[in-house]
Amino acid sequence: MSTLTLLRMQRLVCSAAAVALLASMSACQTTGPLQPAQNGAPAPAPLTPAEQQMRKDQDRFHNTVIGGVLTGALVGGGLAALVSAATGGSGKDVRNSAVAGAVVGGVVGGIDGYVTAKKEQNGRNEIRTLQAAAADVRQDNQKLQAFLDSSGSVLAEGKQRLAALQGDVAAKRISAEQANQARQREEQNIASMNNTLAQAKKTRDQYTQAAAQFSGPPANKRDLDAEITRMNKQVAQLEGNIVEYNKALAVSKA
Secondary structure, eight states, X not given: OOHHHHHHHHHXXXXXXXXXXXXXXXXXXXXXXXXXXXXXXXXXXXXXXXXXXXXXXXXXXXXXXXXXXXXXXXXXXXXXXXXHHHTTOOHHHHHHHHHHHHHHHTOSSTHHHHHHHXXXXXXXXXXXXXXXXXXXHHHHHHHHHHHHHHHHHHHHHHHHHHHHHHHHHHTTSSOHHHHHHXXXXXXXXXXXXXXXXXXXXHHHHHHHHHHHHOOSOGGGGHHHHHHHHHHHHHHHHHHHHHHHHHHHHHHHHO
16 A cells, blocks of 8 residues: 555545544534523523533433444444545445444444444354343433433422522512523523433433344343333433423413
């Protein structure tokens, strides 16, 4: 391989890696801190430690293991195709390299690719493959539980603020406009929780679909099924917290 070819290949790989990095950074953006008020309105209160932690936990959970595998497949396939093209591969070679790279990256055909990747990574050993999949769900469960913990604290704080707000409005200590501005904080918190709920449901469904494709007797899939059941319970808990938060918000407006 000539020096010129190597340099071309390095430039292509670096460009692809940069694009992948930018894409991953964009995917991680979630509901941020409360924005400064406009038109001369008073600036909102700074985020509490619990609100700050909730947003950090939201970002962490959105980087799910299975989601990373899916993204890795696209990057892996693209890099493999670039390397093949840079080294003078034919059109057929480039296509084959893209497919091979996607399998190594983790995904060909979505969930099918995740299952294939787990099998390949574990030498197609059924027990090890199922254990590895269960470990993936367990890791995402831990991140989801962290979000539940911090968002639970935010819920408790929000309910207290909303109850006090209702009393202030009733006693005419603040205007209706001021009360609406104060509620924006709670609405942003609820939006953050809804955002994470959508990601949790998506992740749960992905793992459920993958589990259905793994072979083996039910006894071998016990740990994997247990982790998926745990995730489903966490999803239900988060749904309940959102309902409770929305109810407190509605009561404050009555």
